[in-house]
Amino acid sequence: MGAQLCENTKIYLNKFYEILDEMIQKMTQVRLTDSVSQNFICQMIPHHRAAIEMCRNVLRFTQNGAIREIACHIIEEQTRSIANMEKAFCPCGNVCNTREALCDYQRNFQGITRTMFTEMGNACADNNIDANFLREMIPHHEGAVRMGRNAQCQAICQELQPIISAIITSQEEGICRMKRLLACMEQ
Numbered sequence: 001m002g003a004q005l006c007e008n009t010k011i012y013l014n015k016f017y018e019i020l021d022e023m024i025q026k027m028t029q030v031r032l033t034d035s036v037s038q039n040f041i042c043q044m045i046p047h048h049r050a051a052i053e054m055c056r057n058v059l060r061f062t063q064n065g066a067i068r069e070i071a072c073h074i075i076e077e078q079t080r081s082i083a084n085m086e087k088a089f090c091p092c093g094n095v096c097n098t099r100e101a102l103c104d105y106q107r108n109f110q111g112i113t114r115t116m117f118t119e120m121g122n123a124c125a126d127n128n129i130d131a132n133f134l135r136e137m138i139p140h141h142e143g144a145v146r147m148g149r150n151a152q153c154q155a156i157c158q159e160l161q162p163i164i165s166a167i168i169t170s171q172e173e174g175i176c177r178m179k180r181l182l183a184c185m186e187q
């Protein structure tokens with residue numbers, strides 16, 4: 001980091017790291033059940049809540065219309081997704097998985113989240129808060145896609161399948177848009 005960070009950047013980054021730490025704690029301390037579907041929901045909800053808080057954080061500082069649009073879209077989509085997962089939680093408990101499937105799912109989950117947490121925590125930070133947000137949110141979305149695909153490799157409840165598909169589609173579209181915007185900012 002060559003230049004000294006301005007006060008707004010410091011405030012933005014302090015809040016981001018607070019959100020990241022809380023997400024890590026809540027995602028890794030989930031009380032696991034014998035249902036991959038319920039485990040996924042319990043792990044994804046704090047992931048989505050962190051995205052919402054990250055967006056609220058950047059909205060305090062950005063004047064960039066594209067960033068504001070992305071952040072507002074993420075808040076709207078992830079709020080809806082949380083509601084859908086909460087609604088599916090009880091029915092999803094009816095689909096139990098084998099010990100082997102649960103171990104496979106959790107082992108992959110741990111690898112996915114370790115990578116995501118590291119990439120988010122090590123994202124390059126400079127005085128461009130908009131670019132910082134994109135560098136943090138891209139690995140966050142990539143983690144959601146990998147988490148969703150990991151759950152889809154196991155037997156999951158019918159109610160959860162369209163929710164995961166929507167998460168993957170939405171996050172992949174968001175990743176493409178954010179990468180294009182970041183490339184323009186870094187030119």
